[in-house]
Amino acid sequence: MAGARSVNVDDDPGTQPAAFDEDPGTQPASLDDLDMDSMSTMRPMATQAVYRPTFDDSEGTTVHTGDTEPQDHATTVVRALSPVRRLGGGLVEIPRVPAKDPLQALMVNPVVAEAKRFCWNCGRPVGRSTSDGKALSEGWCPHCGSAYSFLPQLNPGDMVADQYEIKGCIAHGGLGWVYLAFDHNVNERPVVLKGLVHSGDAEAQAIAMAERQFLAEVTHPGIVKIYNFVEHDDKHGNPVGYIVMEYVGGTSLKQARGEKLPVAQAIGYMLEVLPALGYLHSIGLTYNDLKPENIMLTEDQVKLIDLGAVSTINSFGYLYGTPGYQAPEIVRTGPTVQSDIYTVGRTLAALTLDLRTRKGRYVDGLPGTDPVLAQYDSFGRLLRRAIDPDPRRRFGSAEEMSSQLLGVLREVVAQDTGVPRPGLSTVFSPSRSTFGIDLLVAHTDVYVDGQVHSEKLTAQEIVRALQVPLVDPTDVGAAVLSASVLSEPVQTLDQLRAARHGALDSEGIDLSESVELPLMEARALLDLGDVAKATRKLEDLAGRVGWRWRLVWFRAVAELLSADYEAATKHFTEVLDTLPGELAPKLALAATAELAGDTAERSFYQTVWTTDHGVISAGFGLARAQSVRGDRDGAVRTLDEVPATSRHFTTARLTSAVTLLSGRSSSEITEQQIRNAARRVEALPDTEPRVLQIRALVLGTAMDWLADNEASTNHILGFPFTEHGLQLGVEASLRNLARVAPTQAHRYALIDLANSVRPMSTF
Numbered sequence: 001m002a003g004a005r006s007v008n009v010d011d012d013p014g015t016q017p018a019a020f021d022e023d024p025g026t027q028p029a030s031l032d033d034l035d036m037d038s039m040s041t042m043r044p045m046a047t048q049a050v051y052r053p054t055f056d057d058s059e060g061t062t063v064h065t066g067d068t069e070p071q072d073h074a075t076t077v078v079r080a081l082s083p084v085r086r087l088g089g090g091l092v093e094i095p096r097v098p099a100k101d102p103l104q105a106l107m108v109n110p111v112v113a114e115a116k117r118f119c120w121n122c123g124r125p126v127g128r129s130t131s132d133g134k135a136l137s138e139g140w141c142p143h144c145g146s147a148y149s150f151l152p153q154l155n156p157g158d159m160v161a162d163q164y165e166i167k168g169c170i171a172h173g174g175l176g177w178v179y180l181a182f183d184h185n186v187n188e189r190p191v192v193l194k195g196l197v198h199s200g201d202a203e204a205q206a207i208a209m210a211e212r213q214f215l216a217e218v219t220h221p222g223i224v225k226i227y228n229f230v231e232h233d234d235k236h237g238n239p240v241g242y243i244v245m246e247y248v249g250g251t252s253l254k255q256a257r258g259e260k261l262p263v264a265q266a267i268g269y270m271l272e273v274l275p276a277l278g279y280l281h282s283i284g285l286t287y288n289d290l291k292p293e294n295i296m297l298t299e300d301q302v303k304l305i306d307l308g309a310v311s312t313i314n315s316f317g318y319l320y321g322t323p324g325y326q327a328p329e330i331v332r333t334g335p336t337v338q339s340d341i342y343t344v345g346r347t348l349a350a351l352t353l354d355l356r357t358r359k360g361r362y363v364d365g366l367p368g369t370d371p372v373l374a375q376y377d378s379f380g381r382l383l384r385r386a387i388d389p390d391p392r393r394r395f396g397s398a399e400e401m402s403s404q405l406l407g408v409l410r411e412v413v414a415q416d417t418g419v420p421r422p423g424l425s426t427v428f429s430p431s432r433s434t435f436g437i438d439l440l441v442a443h444t445d446v447y448v449d450g451q452v453h454s455e456k457l458t459a460q461e462i463v464r465a466l467q468v469p470l471v472d473p474t475d476v477g478a479a480v481l482s483a484s485v486l487s488e489p490v491q492t493l494d495q496l497r498a499a500r501h502g503a504l505d506s507e508g509i510d511l512s513e514s515v516e517l518p519l520m521e522a523r524a525l526l527d528l529g530d531v532a533k534a535t536r537k538l539e540d541l542a543g544r545v546g547w548r549w550r551l552v553w554f555r556a557v558a559e560l561l562s563a564d565y566e567a568a569t570k571h572f573t574e575v576l577d578t579l580p581g582e583l584a585p586k587l588a589l590a591a592t593a594e595l596a597g598d599t600a601e602r603s604f605y606q607t608v609w610t611t612d613h614g615v616i617s618a619g620f621g622l623a624r625a626q627s628v629r630g631d632r633d634g635a636v637r638t639l640d641e642v643p644a645t646s647r648h649f650t651t652a653r654l655t656s657a658v659t660l661l662s663g664r665s666s667s668e669i670t671e672q673q674i675r676n677a678a679r680r681v682e683a684l685p686d687t688e689p690r691v692l693q694i695r696a697l698v699l700g701t702a703m704d705w706l707a708d709n710e711a712s713t714n715h716i717l718g719f720p721f722t723e724h725g726l727q728l729g730v731e732a733s734l735r736n737l738a739r740v741a742p743t744q745a746h747r748y749a750l751i752d753l754a755n756s757v758r759p760m761s762t763f
Contacts, residue, residue: 085300089406091413091421092268097250097297102180102190103167105249110169110177112137112150120175121146152177153234154193161230164193164244175308180247183227189247191227194308196241214285215243215307222276224248224296224305248305250298253351254291263376264416266351267409269295270344271402272302277340278398284313286335290343291325292351311335324362325350329391338391341401345386345394352379376415378408378607381580403427407581414611422612428467428584434617434648435465435591436624440662441654447693447737450746459560460529462591465617466557467584468523469550477514489524496521515545522554531561549578556588565596583608587618594621599628613641616648620655627659635659636676653680654694661701671711671721674702678716692740696733702726703757724759731758 084093117127119141126148129135138149153176158166164181171178176195183189215226228244253269261269273295280287289309296303309320314334321330325346327339346362349355353370356363366373366383373380382404388394395401403426410421424430435457442455471481480499496517511517518541525534535558542551556571569592576585586604593601602625608618619642626635636659642652657677661669677698684691695717702716703726711721719729734754741747 087268087302088271088409091409092264094265094268097256097299099299100249102247102249105170106168106180107170110152110172112172117150119144119146119148153240154179154232160193160232160242164191164230166193192245192247193242194245196243214312215310218280218285218307220276220279221301222272222303223279224303224307226307248296248298248303250296252293253295253297254293256297260353261351263352263372263379264409264412266348267405267412269302270348271405271409273304274344274398274402274405276304277344278402280310281313281337281340281398285310286313286337286340288319288335288340289321290340290347291322292347313337327391328364328389333391336391337397338394341394341398342387344401345383349383349387376412378411378580381577382408385577385580404579404581411607411611420611420613422614425582425584427470427579428582429470431465431467431615431617433465435461436617436620437648437651439624440658441651441690441694443662444658444690444693444697447696449742450749457591457594459563459595463526463557463561466588469553471516472550475514475516476509477511477517480511481516481520489527492524493521496524515541515548519550519554526554526557526561529561531558534558549575560592565592568592569596569601583612583615587615590618590621594624599625609638613643616642616646619652623655623659632659650684650688653684654690657681657694657698661698666705666708669701669705671709674698674705675716682717692733692736696730696737699726699729699733703730727757727759
């Protein structure tokens, strides 16, 4: 067709314009809160965010730009695929989107509803019905005089750049109609054409064609491909620029969700999107307009479509985005990694929560009360960090957010399914040991040595077992630490002091800038119990670099050792808010709450144990918390979940037996509970530590219970459930314990006790 011009990205990468947003809801950053007088002194008007109207894209949004193999457009390819596929590292199952013929996406009657017609220049309503006439689809804005048209500028059969045959409209966005075309030069490949800027802005057309060439270099499997940039004269002979993109056949996340998505599914989708954002950030770009409409679900991919709002980091000029999703600071800072992180948080919230709206847009912030946030605590913490009003407090990168989001997903899926979903942390070590394992069964050691045992959980035991932050690999002292950290804290301190004074080879690195070296010293001091010196070390370091989360962690540890449980809880919570996908701060909070006698925070034992049965301390802690609440059956079920491969399996079985019987009067115990406890002990060999004493406890409890109750005579631990049989059993158990008694006095005491319970002999 006459007047058509093409700039192919392969031929001339230096002259490629970029695509602007096809989504009608996308707007430039709002300037409502800025002082326009002061703004004029900040930068020329050409570099300031400007207003563009709001549109709605609810019409004809079935298919957007996409990825399709060359094929005859009349042929539908059918492949035998599973009806579902998995996202989020295989944790989330989602329905597979069926492939569609591109022609099925065409709009039968491409008309923009009156309520969605706004001037492209001033944003005020145009093309509306009046009392003396019908609505006009094209004309001049009565407010600013700009020409407008809501009619398609390209018609079926039009040939653009002698290459792309227009088939029709598939959507309408903030910059006009979006068209489906077939590429005659590449085997009739379906493509999408979208205007670069509004056709009435000739100067902007030229600028767009010159300034947006960087989009041609964007290559990522999760981002729509840019094929070409072309121009085509409109009916007035003015050149209009179009971006040619791959056709993505599928469904947008906005269309697919219907009602709100399950949290696990929404997270799964975002875990597919975040690598694409991270890629853009790595090449100095920001996406700026993440929202459900711009996330396309295809048969086997999740793709970002619509690169119209993409810009360089910290740039100004036309800053496009969607109110309700866009970061509030963007007009002041320009687009940043953190402003993109904000849009991820808002998109997750929109997919899962009932967000309030005002004048057709989502209100900033999260609902005060929402059942989803109440059900998934870590998810709420992640959202709050992602959309923190202070961009410095948001996730530092797409990779960091992705790591925490995966941790939250493991918790959510474990909670939803009841199946643990453990994972390896990238910022915390595994648990160094366990705590609170022997607290209940240790009370029965009185049978062994005659001493009363009242073991209690201690801060020192907890600290020795807790996970510790991994060394930041980007720290200048990381290499030195890998060679100097030893198992004994005294040796570690000696090595660290040698490194600080230059006695160790640091290959010319200035270790005075290291954060990890003094932090490791503080950790070693805490392991030695020198809380005062460790605290001073932490305060000095914080004065230099601020209270980073690693410093806050060890600060909380110091407060825990000092029995300042309120402060420790505050600072462990601060770490959790920073790293909501980590189990370590949750375990620390639960243990601190147990020491403080606070039942509220003990719920974190449940979260940790449900997610990872490898954190044995959490399982025993949860069982203790359930026992305190009177839920002994729940405590037993928790102890039964300790894996048989764990070295604490035997202790868990014995603890469950003690839990069933101890601290109860005979009237509170049932025959079934006694037999249940006996079966747990009977399954263990007598050679296991504490089995003999728990046998004595079970048989003795049964003997006392039978004095006031009746029971079946079926055997228990090898003895009839009768007075005579149980007396024989208790006697035998006490004599077995006497054989291994550590002192002669206790041996005699056990024998005397055995003689006192033995049944009367008859001759």
